[in-house]
Amino acid sequence: MDLETARGKISDVDRKLVDLLNERARLSLNVGAAKRQWLKEQGTDGEPEVYVPGQEKRVFEKVRGLNQGPLSGESVCAIYREIMSASISLQSEVTVGYLGPPGTFSHQAALKRFGDSLAYVPYAKIEDVVAAAAKEEITYGLVPIENSTFGAVVQTLDTFVDQPSVKIRAEVYLPVTQALLSRYQLSAIRKVYSHPQAFGQSRRWLDQHLPNAARIDVSSTAKAAELAASENYTAAISSEVCASMYNLDVVAKDITTAKDNTTRFFVLGQSSDNPTGDDKTLLMFTVDHREPGALCGALNVFAKHKINQTAINSRPSRQRQWHYMFFVEIIGHEQDANVSSALCEIKSYCLDLVVLGSYPRQSY
Numbered sequence: 001m002d003l004e005t006a007r008g009k010i011s012d013v014d015r016k017l018v019d020l021l022n023e024r025a026r027l028s029l030n031v032g033a034a035k036r037q038w039l040k041e042q043g044t045d046g047e048p049e050v051y052v053p054g055q056e057k058r059v060f061e062k063v064r065g066l067n068q069g070p071l072s073g074e075s076v077c078a079i080y081r082e083i084m085s086a087s088i089s090l091q092s093e094v095t096v097g098y099l100g101p102p103g104t105f106s107h108q109a110a111l112k113r114f115g116d117s118l119a120y121v122p123y124a125k126i127e128d129v130v131a132a133a134a135k136e137e138i139t140y141g142l143v144p145i146e147n148s149t150f151g152a153v154v155q156t157l158d159t160f161v162d163q164p165s166v167k168i169r170a171e172v173y174l175p176v177t178q179a180l181l182s183r184y185q186l187s188a189i190r191k192v193y194s195h196p197q198a199f200g201q202s203r204r205w206l207d208q209h210l211p212n213a214a215r216i217d218v219s220s221t222a223k224a225a226e227l228a229a230s231e232n233y234t235a236a237i238s239s240e241v242c243a244s245m246y247n248l249d250v251v252a253k254d255i256t257t258a259k260d261n262t263t264r265f266f267v268l269g270q271s272s273d274n275p276t277g278d279d280k281t282l283l284m285f286t287v288d289h290r291e292p293g294a295l296c297g298a299l300n301v302f303a304k305h306k307i308n309q310t311a312i313n314s315r316p317s318r319q320r321q322w323h324y325m326f327f328v329e330i331i332g333h334e335q336d337a338n339v340s341s342a343l344c345e346i347k348s349y350c351l352d353l354v355v356l357g358s359y360p361r362q363s364y
């Protein structure tokens with residue numbers, strides 16, 4: 001086929017694609033109207049949930065399965081991410097809050113999950129994102145929860161203690177590589193800014209290459225880049241994306257200790273999604289330590305109901321000294337029969353129990 005013919009055929013396909021995309025968009029508006037009607041029939045006058053992670057997972061799995069190439073599964077999903085983003089923005093004015101400034105890994109995770117058609121709002125602290133989601137100042141908030149190299153993001157766990165009403169709606173995984181950004185050469189750098197998590201993920205490289213530079217914690221990796229752009233003899237450990245955003249050079253690429261370094265994020269909102277058959281649930285509770293074996297008793301309930309635990313973390317409860325808040329993640333949805341029986345039973349071992357949410361299990 002010659003060039004002109006091929007371009008002519010592409011133009012014909014484009015015409016059909018635009019028609020099909022608009023046909024899908026009209027159907028998405030029908031979905032929105034049906035959700036509103038259903039809420040009205042239930043006597044609720046709130047706004048329906050426009051982001052439905054379980055349905056998105058089904059759509060992505062379906063289109064991946066339908067794809068015969070030559071497009072890769074990743075390319076088809078990236079195109080569908082934007083179709084879904086436009087679909088959400090048609091149904092409602094959705095705002096997504098994240099730990100800013102622009103360029104943070106939270107920002108990248110938010111874009112990965114919600115695409116380009118939504119409005120994004122940066123917040124200075126994780127606490128502010130969670131509070132904004134709890135107060136419905138934003139439709140959804142995106143917060144980091146754990147990193148595969150450095151572990152739990154304790155600020156997020158602590159914030160759940162203060163905002164127990166917020167609900168986890170989805171999880172997002174983002175591969176993370178840290179870089180050293182600066183306006184200076186390595187030998188001139190006296191001070192390095194970053195988030196404690198990023199310092200933790202790159203500690204080995206820093207100990208080897210910048211052992212004498214002061215390491216200063218700031219609220220995010222993009223904030224670090226902003227500071228490195230304005231102060232002399234400083235650098236930031238940050239995402240390479242921030243180099244062009246903040247006018248810095250990449251002094252060293254990929255300084256992360258583990259090569260498959262990944263951060264997991266939660267999408268927070270007002271409610272969890274319905275069960276999909278492949279979900280996880282995060283619980284937060286305290287136990288009475290004066291009762292011997294109280295924590296063991298609580299955890300045994302899951303074993304008895306054949307529920308797999310995927311993670312456990314503890315944080316000071318801040319209610320009294322040496323008293324802990326436990327965060328346990330299990331496989332299953334709050335509404336699954338075995339999980340709901342276990343939740344009834346576990347109450348006798350827990351002083352207080354909060355279900356922070358159930359969400360479809362995502363692969364990386």
Ligand SMILES: O=C(O)C(=O)C[C@]1(C(=O)O)C=C[C@@H](O)C=C1
Pocket residue numbers: 028031032050051052053055056059083084087088091
């Ligand atoms: O099925 C829905 O609930 C929709 O709102 C439609 C749709 C889609 O475009 O396929 C859009 C957004 C949701 O997150 C999931 C799916």
